Amino acid sequence: MLLIHCPYCEEARPEVEFVYGGEAHIARPLDPSTYSDAEWEEFLYIRSNPRGRHHERWRHTHGCGRFFNAVRDTVTDVFETTYKAGEPRK
Amino acid sequence: MSGFRLADGGRVDRRTKRSFTFDGKAQWGYAGDSLASALLAQGQMLFGRSFKYHRPRGILGAGVEEPNALVTVDRGPGRVTPNLRAPSVPIYDGLHATSQNRFPSLKTDLLAVNNVFSAFFPAGFYNKTFMWPRGAWEKVYEPIIRRLAGLGDSPKTRDPDHYDATYAHCETLIVGAGPAGVAAALDAAAGGGRVILIDEQEEIGGGALSDPAQWGWLAEASAKLAAAGNVTVLSRTTAIGHYHQNFVVAAERLTDHLSLAEAEGPREKLWRIRAGEVVLAMGAIERPLVFEGNDVPGVMLASAARTFALRYGVAVGRKLVVMAVHDSGWRDALALQEAGVNIAAIVDLRRDIDPALAEAARAARIGCYTGYAVTKVTGRQAVTGVKIALDGVAKEQSLECDAVLMAGGWTPTVHLWSHAKGTLRWDEAWGAYLPDKSHENLRCVGACAVAWDFGSGLAIGALPAAKPLHESKAFVDFQNDVKARDIGLAVQEGFRSIEHIKRYTTNGMATDQGKTSNLNGLQIASDVLAKPVTEIGLTTFRPPYTPQSFGAMLGHHKEALFQPLRKTGIDDWAERKGAVYENVAQWRRARYFPLIGEDMDAAVARECLGVRSAVGIFDASTLGKIEVVGPDAAEFLNRMYTNPWKSLEPGRCRYGLLLGEHGFIIDDGVSARLAPDRFHLTTTTGGAARVLGMMEDYLQTEWSDLDVWLTSTTEQWAVIALQGPKAREVIAPLMEGIDLSAEAFPHMAVREGHICGVETRLFRVSFTGELGFEVNVPAQHGRMVWEAIWAEGQKHGVVPYGTETMHVLRAEKGFIIVGQDTDGTVTPDDAGLGWAVGKKKPDFVGKRSLARPDIVATGRKQLVGLLTDDPQAVLEEGAQIVADPNQPVPMTMIGHVTSSYHSATLGRSIAMALVAGGRDRMGETLHVPMPGGVISAKVVAPMFYDAEGSRLNG
């Protein structure tokens, strides 16, 4: 079970309190109607799936309830950092 | 010496005898004996039959590495445990142990015929031979092979035991309580942090238990640890695995070492330990040597013989020969001789022996054969002697003996290190992989960090012999019966990576996970391929370190505690009324309320007619509820749902349809505006948590500028649905402060007031097509209000109904159930709910997807009604639909039945279905092929009752 540092609670908490939220920094367009079909497909379905550093979202569902972002190495599962939603990509 | 028990020595309590049985025969030992030591003391050498060839097998090791002596322990019905290792089974009064994999008995095993034909059972034999005819593998070959080659029988009755589990936290966790582990624990304890020290054996001490010189120190250290306020010592506890961030799972055996009379409480306890630092002090396991006949009972590890003599006071034979390629064999031989075990000779392939050891052996009058190797062991069920030869090929001679000890060097136990993704490096001197780097706060001490002096030695695959490898019966993996020549064969057939060789030969794949065989297998493959070991690779260590019971994994999650079963406050009223339940998500819900003699169909028909003719009462408390509060509440809902919300007046309700961003329906529900800044949302029972999570996601990460908050109120409100023409009359006398008249309180309205003196949010809504109300009251009052309504309802013929009736009633009206009539690929238009999509809204979740080419394409599956030609035929939900019933198989399937019932109201069956281009097929006859014949049905609009909706407004 992973330990995940919640940037809001400012402590490491057990993984079972969290829910994974997929890749981070994929913002919903302000006006989706201006997106072409190809652009919309990219937004909906295309993810980077890297080997190594992955920017991803987690929610501390059974804790403070907040979504936040993390950088995790998909090979070692080591978290490099976690940071609050809305902060720039790290 | 009585039997094989030495006159003195050992840690067993010679004043306390224990009686037990092995294969039904009465046996005894001393308190502190293992099953292996007690039986060896009686001269028992034969412990089991091998997996594949049914060769007689004895004890190889004195610990968890033991591959041969697997036994079944019977502690009564449901308490039969197979595949336990005899050296790790402590004896107690009344222990019943039996050997495995033999028929009819250990001494006379008819299946040993496999051994005679062993030349025909090489690696890959099964895969190559039992290929034909197709289908015979499952029905004929596999069952027979499984009977011939197998381990113990798996349990056939329910496990009556209970299991405990806990989380634990410490600053330092030490795995292994040998000298290095104990020292690390004392160190850590002095630091003041919480320390947990775990060890798999009956008592702590590890290797020190086999070295009387260390017993004084061990006793002192144990007392110190016990007295420390910050140290938890767990013996009989196996660290199963190391997981991320120093999360170590261990299983503690609480009662298996006790007689049935003494055993109380849970059988095992699962420790889920999070540690700041993990110290691995798991020691090392001695390697066997690979030579002809190395599996004859009586051939064992030198370290095992030492442990049996010095820890248990048992000689493993009366005349022993040691076959060593390592100094530790000489040391063990000397210690054994001193303890009174007769060592006839030491054979060592090396010519240069540490002079001190050679001198000590001479002084102890032990014959020494340097440069020699054992080339054959004589004897079948027991060792009678060995043949040895210079360099394995010359000057062959015979030595008489009744046991052979193997000293092949040491393999550090790096299992948990590897679980933690620690890297390994090959060490030539040790002939083993050693811990290298880890990104965890993890370190090794003692033998598993090679910080232990076993002396030096050779790392060798098979001993040299004149007999060619492919003719030899020299075993590498004892438990899976893999011989050196099988590895040779695998290489010959083209396998190069050890991962492939392992799977082809099954080397290292038995329940011992190759604790004694992996490195010998690697060395042999390396020799045959003429490549360095490091180029062949290393197989992966995976949890569990030793086999574990499923019970310990479950912990408390057994029977009624298996998982939470959510019940509403009205549930036990339903129970008293004889409700039949169904589980919906984690909830259990009353499905129908049968009267005496009624089956489900009869009960549901009666309940349906009761609702349509008078009034029904239904517990809808499980509906998901979310309170949406804040100045931007309406704006938020407008963005989430497909339809407009800003215009909804306080006091009114609206059906909301929720899409994913992909444009497909994921939830629906009726929601009410209580105040300009307060909404009461409802979701499906199963969708409550998912919908709340999705809404939080949008609110927190996309629209964090909105001032609105979501609070789950699913469990705040009990919901009592009253549906039917008499619904108003039933609740009217109980209501305070709400004008129930049709004019003042129209369909799809909400009012706040009181019922039975309790605050209520009263919804006028209908999921049945009848006049309906949903009474929301705080959950703690739900039962009281339900009973009051029930009592009042008696005057009006009220009938309680369950989810099955609810499903029929809504299907008669063509109302969908998300997840039943939709499957995650259904758009609002597909479901016939295009009216619920706000055409003028610039955006909402999923809107853009509704314009994607595939979504607007013709021919999509659409929800339609089906009326079978035979009005009494009820289609099966999930059944496939075809246009042409005469088309040869495979037929073109154009859709499937989503909902299907017998409607008592209509006196016939009704169904809903998703059919390609369904709305263009109105009036067409389609076909549903079933095993009993084809059922034909006409496509109709999914609305079977009161299409004009007049009953709603009663």
Added chain:
Amino acid sequence: MVEIGVKIAPVAVSAADLKLGSGPVEGTGVRLSHAETKARYSLRARDAAVLDGVLGRKLPAKIGDTADGIACLGPDEWYALLPEGTTLPKGEGLPVSVVDVSSRALGFVLEGPGALAVLSSGCPLDLAKLAVGRATRTVFETVEIVVWREAEDRWHVEVWRSFAIWLWHAFLAAMHSSGGHAAK
């Protein structure tokens, strides 16, 4: 197919045996009981000062802190456990959310030197490090709870109503089996 004779009862049937105890129950060094009836509120605001103003009291600012029966559970979330009958103003029109959830949860109290071990049997948090007077939302196995450390050996546990029966019995199971056998 081989008939092995194991009959596993459906969860709905087996779990029907569980009823919520009326308590209290004594174990080795631990006592489980129902907490007294409380008024419960979920309080939300982006700016705590606005909520302070609505309620006429100062809310704890740091996640995990508690003050006068109100715990801060998240950056914009507080949970109030107040004497039965307490009603709070709703702050209509203001950027706050005040929701009465009195009926949503039940409260249990675990007290005594063995209470920590009972909680730790299913809660993965290092609760020994949760200071007296602090509270947090977390889980007990798969069930969400709010743990409030009221005193060194007194823990208040909030659980949603429908999970309460399971949690009560899970605590009992731990009390039966863990008595006197916990990590130091």
